[in-house]
Amino acid sequence: MDDIGFILASWLITLGSIGVLAFVTLRRARQLAEHVPDEAKPWL
Amino acid sequence: MVSRSTGTTTTRVIGIAAIAVLAWVVVSAFFITPADFQQGESVRIMYAHVPAAWIAYLAFITTGITSGISLARRHRTLGFDRVAGASAEVGVLFMGLALITGSLWGRLTWGTFWQWDPRLTTTLFLFVTYVGYLAVRNIDGDPHRRAKRSAILALLAVLEIPLVHFSVVLWRSLHQEASVLNPDGDVRLDDMMLFTLFSGVVGFTLVFVWMVIHRQRLATLRDLQQGVGLDAAIAARRNEGAAIAGGGQ
Numbered sequence A: 001m002d003d004i005g006f007i008l009a010s011w012l013i014t015l016g017s018i019g020v021l022a023f024v025t026l027r028r029a030r031q032l033a034e035h036v037p038d039e040a041k042p043w044l
Numbered sequence B: 001m002v003s004r005s006t007g008t009t010t011t012r013v014i015g016i017a018a019i020a021v022l023a024w025v026v027v028s029a030f031f032i033t034p035a036d037f038q039q040g041e042s043v044r045i046m047y048a049h050v051p052a053a054w055i056a057y058l059a060f061i062t063t064g065i066t067s068g069i070s071l072a073r074r075h076r077t078l079g080f081d082r083v084a085g086a087s088a089e090v091g092v093l094f095m096g097l098a099l100i101t102g103s104l105w106g107r108l109t110w111g112t113f114w115q116w117d118p119r120l121t122t123t124l125f126l127f128v129t130y131v132g133y134l135a136v137r138n139i140d141g142d143p144h145r146r147a148k149r150s151a152i153l154a155l156l157a158v159l160e161i162p163l164v165h166f167s168v169v170l171w172r173s174l175h176q177e178a179s180v181l182n183p184d185g186d187v188r189l190d191d192m193m194l195f196t197l198f199s200g201v202v203g204f205t206l207v208f209v210w211m212v213i214h215r216q217r218l219a220t221l222r223d224l225q226q227g228v229g230l231d232a233a234i235a236a237r238r239n240e241g242a243a244i245a246g247g248g249q
Helices: A003-033 B009-032 B041-072 B079-109 B118-137 B143-157 B160-165 B191-225 B230-248
Strands: none
Touching: A003 B009, A003 B041, A003 B079, A003 B191, B009 B041, B009 B191, B041 B079, B041 B118, B041 B143, B041 B160, B041 B191, B079 B118, B079 B143, B079 B191, B118 B143, B118 B160
16 A cells, blocks of 8 residues: 555544444434433433 | 434534535645655645544543533532543544554554554553543443542543653654644644644534534433433423523513
């Protein structure tokens, strides 16, 4: 792998990891939010 | 109908801003900033590596501060404890990214993925400490006791950050000294490189804030689903509603 391969890998791993954690967080929140009444959610 | 999200207008604005700033950073890192006179093209990793490391510090310091507050206000609410946990989770992500991108950058500049150098070793130790902190948070039991022991651990763990940051000054290190946050205040970077690096810090900070808000709300939902503080939360919201209605009359 030449320089550009390492550079691209760095950026793909960085942005990909952030994207995956964001996706997992939103999906899990969606699953849990269904089971909690809205009046118990302080952000609403 | 029950809301199925932890999002609000504020988090949506922060999320869109984060995507816009990070898009600019990628364009600038690859197509606008010059190659380094010593490191060549590999310097383009810096715009991901350095902000990731700084935001990990920010996250762990946030965990330390909110843990201190949580310890001082114990047995009231778990709000600060949840923020501490969420911040540590995001900090571990960014510290892991700093280690991986640093390793790839090291392969290009030093010829090796890893060296047991003071900066790298202390950074790895910091990362492992916070992975341990997250493991302690996941031990079952009374949430208030969990909050107390996690807060004590977080207050000890945050003391490692100065050791990591100044390791390049305290010991002979393969890792370069700071080009921006150095003790003599001399910034050793081209203007466009510095601006892109600064943009990266802003973009990653927005990601950090967005993630912490969502993940602490997720922790709230998890606790509420398990019945922790559900009655109190509903009573508080009813009192809020009654106070607003009373004020409007």
